[in-house]
Amino acid sequence: MKNCGFSNVYNQEKGKILRVTGINTVKITNTVFENNYKTESPVDVKGKFSFIMNSLIHNSGFVKVFGGAKKENVLYKKPKWEDDNLFIPSKKSTLLK
Numbered sequence: 001m002k003n004c005g006f007s008n009v010y011n012q013e014k015g016k017i018l019r020v021t022g023i024n025t026v027k028i029t030n031t032v033f034e035n036n037y038k039t040e041s042p043v044d045v046k047g048k049f050s051f052i053m054n055s056l057i058h059n060s061g062f063v064k065v066f067g068g069a070k071k072e073n074v075l076y077k078k079p080k081w082e083d084d085n086l087f088i089p090s091k092k093s094t095l096l097k
Contacts, residue, residue, distance in 0.1 A: 002029040005087045006036060006060075015040040017060070026050040026069075032087050034079065036060040045069040056095065 006017050017036055020026045026045055033042040034056065041061045045052050048068030056075050057063060065071045080093040089095040 001027070001031060003031070005032040005034075006042065007032070007034050007084075007087075009036045009039070011036070011039060015061075016044070017042040020044070020046075024049070026052075028052040029054050031055045032058075032079070033060040034058040045071070 009017050011017060015038060017033055017039060020043060024047060026047070027050065028043065028045070032055065035058065036042065039061045041064045042057060043052070044064045044066065046066045046069055051070040051072065052063055052065070052074060053070070053072040056079055058076065058078050062076070063071055063074055075094070077094050079095055080090045082088045082090040
C-alpha cells in the first residue's frame with residue numbers, strides 16, 4: 001500500500017485503521033494516518049518481510065512492529081498542510097525537511 005491517506009476514521013470497536021492479520025508480507029509507504037478517533041495503533045506490522053516507511057502518524061496512536069518487521073522514517077509530528085483534503089504540505093511543514 002502506498003500513497004494513501006487515512007484521516008478522521010472512527011473505529012472505536014477495534015482501535016485500528018488497518019487490520020492485516022494473516023497477510024505474510026505488508027509493505028506500507030508514503031502513507032498518512034491523522035486525526036483518527038480512538039485509535040491506539042493505526043496498524044500492527046508483523047513478519048520479517050513486512051515494513052512501514054516514509055509515513056506520517058499524527059493523533060492516531062503509534063505503529064507497532066513485531067517478528068522482524070521494520071519501521072523506518074515514520075514521523076509522529078503534526079503536519080502543516082496547505083491543502084487538508086489532498087494532503088499537500090505547506091512550505092513550513094516538517095515533512096519537507
